[in-house]
Amino acid sequence: MTPIQPQQTPVSSPEDPERVAAFEARIAAGETIEPKDWMPERYRRQLVRMMSQHAHSEIVGMLPEGNWITRAPSLRRKMSLLAKVQDEAGHGLYIYCGTETLGVDRQELIEQLLTGTAKYSSIFNYPTLSWADIGAIGWLVDGAAIVNQTMLAKASYGPYARAMVRICKEENFHKRQGYEIMVTLAAGTPAQRRMAQDALDRWWWPSLMMFGPHDGQSSNSDELMRWGVKRKSNDELRQRFINLTVAQAKAIDLVIPDPQLGFDETTQDWRIGPIDWDEFWRVVKGNGPCNQERLAARRDAHADGEWVRVAAAAYAAKQAKIDSAFEAA
Amino acid sequence: MANESTTQGSRADAAEPRDSQWPLWEVFVQPPGGDPHEHAGSVHAVDAESALQNARDVYARRGEAVSIWVVRSGQITASTPEDMGPFFDPGNDKPYRHPQFYKIPRGIKV
Numbered sequence: 001m002t003p004i005q006p007q008q009t010p011v012s013s014p015e016d017p018e019r020v021a022a023f024e025a026r027i028a029a030g031e032t033i034e035p036k037d038w039m040p041e042r043y044r045r046q047l048v049r050m051m052s053q054h055a056h057s058e059i060v061g062m063l064p065e066g067n068w069i070t071r072a073p074s075l076r077r078k079m080s081l082l083a084k085v086q087d088e089a090g091h092g093l094y095i096y097c098g099t100e101t102l103g104v105d106r107q108e109l110i111e112q113l114l115t116g117t118a119k120y121s122s123i124f125n126y127p128t129l130s131w132a133d134i135g136a137i138g139w140l141v142d143g144a145a146i147v148n149q150t151m152l153a154k155a156s157y158g159p160y161a162r163a164m165v166r167i168c169k170e171e172n173f174h175k176r177q178g179y180e181i182m183v184t185l186a187a188g189t190p191a192q193r194r195m196a197q198d199a200l201d202r203w204w205w206p207s208l209m210m211f212g213p214h215d216g217q218s219s220n221s222d223e224l225m226r227w228g229v230k231r232k233s234n235d236e237l238r239q240r241f242i243n244l245t246v247a248q249a250k251a252i253d254l255v256i257p258d259p260q261l262g263f264d265e266t267t268q269d270w271r272i273g274p275i276d277w278d279e280f281w282r283v284v285k286g287n288g289p290c291n292q293e294r295l296a297a298r299r300d301a302h303a304d305g306e307w308v309r310v311a312a313a314a315y316a317a318k319q320a321k322i323d324s325a326f327e328a329a
Numbered sequence: 330m331a332n333e334s335t336t337q338g339s340r341a342d343a344a345e346p347r348d349s350q351w352p353l354w355e356v357f358v359q360p361p362g363g364d365p366h367e368h369a370g371s372v373h374a375v376d377a378e379s380a381l382q383n384a385r386d387v388y389a390r391r392g393e394a395v396s397i398w399v400v401r402s403g404q405i406t407a408s409t410p411e412d413m414g415p416f417f418d419p420g421n422d423k424p425y426r427h428p429q430f431y432k433i434p435r436g437i438k439v
Contacts, residue, residue, distance in 0.1 A: 037410050090387050097371040100353070106373065107350040163370070170391070313351075316375040 015040055027228045032158040035101035043227050044102050046220065047157055050229065051099040052109045056120035058092035059113070063297050064128045064290075065137065073131060080177045081134065087174065091167050098159035114299050122280065123206050125288030132185050132192075132199035138178015140200075140207040140245065146171050147241045148211065156228030179248065186252040200249065201257040208272070209280045211238040217277075239269055246270045352401055354380040358388055359396040366398055374399075 020040050026033070033039055062085045069085065072078035096106045112118035123141055128134065146168060153164035185196035212218055212234040224230040232240075249256050260273030282288065351373045357366035369388040374380035380399040389397065408416055424430045433439050 034410075036407070086390070090390070093372070093387050094370055097353075100371070105350065166369075312375050312379060316379065319376065319378075 024227070027156045031156075032161065033156050034158045042223070043229075046224060046227070047160065047229065048099060048102050048104055050220075050224070051095055051102075051160055052104075052112070053119050053121070055092045055095035055099060055109065056113045056118055057124065058088050058095065060120045060124045060294055060298060061141075062088045063294050064124055064126070065134060067128050068131060068134050071131070072134075077181070080173075084138070084174050084177065087170050091163075091170070094163040094166055095160075098163045101159045110302070114295070114302060116286075116295055119284070121210060122283040122288060123210050125283050125290045125294060126202070126206055127290050129202070130195050130199060132181070132195040133203070135178050135181030135185060135196065136199035136203040138174050138176075139182050139248070140178075140203045141210070142171055142174040142178060143245060144207045144210045144241050146175060147237050147244070151231050151237060152229075154231050160229075182254070183252050186254055196252075197254055200254050204257050205275065205279075206283075208238055208242070208275055209277075211235075211241070213277065213280070242270050242272060243268075351375045352403070354384070354399040355402050355405060356380075356384040356388055357398040357400070358384075358394045359398075360393060361395050366396065371402060372399070 019038060023033075023039060023043075033043075065081060065085050065088070069078060069081050072081050096109060099109060100106055109118065113120065128137070149164045149168050149171065153161055153168055155161045155164065182196050182200075185192040188196075212221075215221060215233045215235045218234055221230065221233060225233065246256055246261070258273050260271070262271050263269075264271050283291070352375075353371050354374055354377075355371050356369045358369040359366045369384075372380055372383040372387055374383050377399060381397060384397050384399050385394075388394070420426070
């Protein structure tokens, strides 16, 4: 009988092959791994890495959008953008608390983000230059996230899967509000149409890169798939996203910025031209257009929130004092 | 490595997290319609009242809840996976607890 958090996995090395085999058999049988179950140290660490990166991405994802809250073109758009940014914060918290069940502290994870040692999705290192970018982010970036997260909702680790189920339910609103913005702009004045097309041109390739390197180049994929954390490969997910999105672009007469885009009759898939992986690695390694700016904004936000945390603690201490004085009386 | 195991050990034994992020609270949310409270996740908060408010903000933004419970994570006592077999065993050899155990003549609905 023990407290429910965190998991009780003893760190033993080398790991007992029989235990690992039993663990892998559980995953093969479709069982869910829970925080207190035994798990290989490598599984635990892969999950901490993947889940904390995911949580950081939700948090950093608020920044490019927050940039447009004050400039949203109508009150309706402003309300939905505010709600969306609030959701991103909530999604970050769901996943942070899922990560904590693996025996790490949220504080540590946040420090890793603020000091730049942790990664987050590279997509958020691109700037939002016009209002249409808010549409493109909802449509493409959240659209890509949904494809990814729908798969992760079946991940072998229970707390991660459950956080994803909750997130997927909410994420559809993000995608639809983004697409609605694109629909409106695409049907607007020539200048608005150009704005929509320009946003699609800039966000299309980075959103395809969100699924990660080609299967052959992805160092973690095999292991994550073997352990049922991922159920589909990067390329499979990317293809699914392309097929969904090309049709949506055509429906509003926007042009996918890829001269090599073509339909493959045999596989019923849209085929794309080569992805610029040099750019991908450049941004991953910290040299994207906004890497510095995002981290600086995040650090400032954390520092500026200090007084709120201090005030909440002081208030709680005062309440506790009053309560105990009442009890004593 | 050593670092991680220390972290785990201290977290496992302590009712309170060791850092400045405030205690961890487990959140249970009751959906409308009379279903029981269900575990939704956790929040960090300085006291019960703010835990409840954080839980409302994080887990009940779309009418998911008619009631929320928060309880300090360290206050929950739970079975361990090692208990699994023996702890839950007594049910398995008592099929007579289930309606299917009892035979009813063919064609009669009971």
